[in-house]
Amino acid sequence: MSTPIDPDPHQPAGGIPSVQSAQPVSRRGWMMAGVGTAAAVAGAGFAWWRLQPHDVLDGVEASFWNASMETLDGATLTMRKFHGRPLLLNFWATWCPPCVDELPLLNSFYGAHTGKGFQVLGLAIDQPAAVRKFLDRMPLDFPIALAGLTGTDLGRALGNDVGGLPFSVLFGKDGNILRRKMGQLTDKDLAQWSSEV
Incomplete structure (x- = not known):
């Protein structure tokens, strides 16, 4: 036995749907x-x-070039060593997915441009043990310094008010800031930046 179907109250008896006014x-x-x-x-x-990036604090460029940071092997790396040639400074951390994603791009850029006098320095805003473990899995050719909380303060002084990562700063040969970017760098960014120095 079949069950009767209740008719649709919005449909007229002939089976043709009614047009309701909008x-x-x-x-x-x-x-x-x-x-x-x-x-x-x-x-x-x-x-x-x-x-x-927001305004750079007065005097931060001079204080950056006089600063020093520790390397993974415990040595002291002075920023003065990088003065006189273009420097791409990159703030990153192992727990930051966009940072990790851009590191191979930075490594390739470094390999292609180091012969032209271009430098790259990674400032790890992270624990030394985490950075060592990460670099064992993904070795990088450019130098890495352990910046810790000092790196966060430096980033803020360079205009990274929110402390976001990754954050990159391009210094010219004269030590002045040419470009800054909050967020992951692209091939296009690096091509443009390298043509400006």
């Missing part, structure tokens, strides 16, 4: 959509602003 959007609906759009745009603008 309700016009109310003024309040339009206003709510406008408010929502404005909030989305404002939020995106704030996020963009927040991720842009």
Whole structure:
């Protein structure tokens, strides 16, 4: 025995669907959509602003060139050693996926440009044991210094107010800052930066 099907109350008896009139959007609906759009745009603008490098503190370039940091083998690495040639300074950490993703790109860039006088220095904002373990798995050709909390302070002085990683700074031959970028570097960034020094 079959069970009868209840007819659709919105469908006329002949089986042809009825066309219901669309309700016009109310003024309040339009206003709510406008408010929502404005909030989305404002939020995106704030996020963009927040991720842009901000002003560099006065005197930070001079203090950077007079600073020194420890290497993985316990030696002292003076920043003065890098003065006089272009330097790409990269703040990174082993727990930062975009940092880890860009390291092979930086390593390739270093290999291709070191003969042209270009330098790369990685400042690890991380625990020494974690950095050693990471570099055992992914060796890098460019030097790495252990920056720790000093590196976070240096990054902020260089305009990284939010302390985000990765953060990169390009210094010219004269030691002045030419470029900065919050976030992962791309081939295009590196090509442009290397053409500017």
